[in-house]
Amino acid sequence: MLVAIGSDHGGFRLKEEIKKYLTKNGVAFSDFGTDSTESVDYPAIARDIAKAVADGQCQRGIIVCGTGIGVSIAANKIKGIRAALCHDEFSAEMSRAHNDANVLTMGERVIGVGLALAIVDKWLSTQFEGGRHAKRVAMLAELEN
Ligand code: RB5
Numbered sequence: 582m583l584v585a586i587g588s589d590h591g592g593f594r595l596k597e598e599i600k601k602y603l604t605k606n607g608v609a610f611s612d613f614g615t616d617s618t619e620s621v622d623y624p625a626i627a628r629d630i631a632k633a634v635a636d637g638q639c640q641r642g643i644i645v646c647g648t649g650i651g652v653s654i655a656a657n658k659i660k661g662i663r664a665a666l667c668h669d670e671f672s673a674e675m676s677r678a679h680n681d682a683n684v685l686t687m688g689e690r691v692i693g694v695g696l697a698l699a700i701v702d703k704w705l706s707t708q709f710e711g712g713r714h715a716k717r718v719a720m721l722a723e724l725e726n
Contacts, residue, residue, distance in 0.1 A: 585639035587613035589623035592645025595689035627655035649688035677707035
């Protein structure tokens with residue numbers, strides 16, 4: 582699995598912590614920026630990551646901004662993307678098990694590093710349950726047309 586990861590300036594520090602965590606745990610990732618805390622526009626970074634996931638270049642995406650909200654809105658505008666804004670482990674688990682979320686978004690200004698890394702761990706390790714949820718995910722795709 583290759584994870585596309587990125588942030589705007591508001592999520593840069595947490596993005597770097599997540600990269601360290603992924604490296605430590607042997608998870609391959611591709612960094613889409615940004616590279617500093619200098620102000621950048623979050624929709625462009627969210628778009629690039631969402632497209633990489635939608636195209637199959639990467640299997641999952643993780644995007645961080647100040648709140649996680651802007652990048653979530655942006656990523657969900659790309660066809661094939663199911664981005665979930667999660668600030669607790671239960672939501673992260675359910676976003677995978679029930680919604681087959683392929684992008685995780687978080688806000689650096691909302692949660693601490695420890696919780697964010699626990700969320701990443703839960704989100705990456707939880708499988709989609711399929712079954713009755715597969716029909717509902719297919720219905721989500723129909724909404725894109
Ligand atoms: C940047 O100041 C902030 O607006 C951005 O990181 C994000 O929180 C937007 O949703």
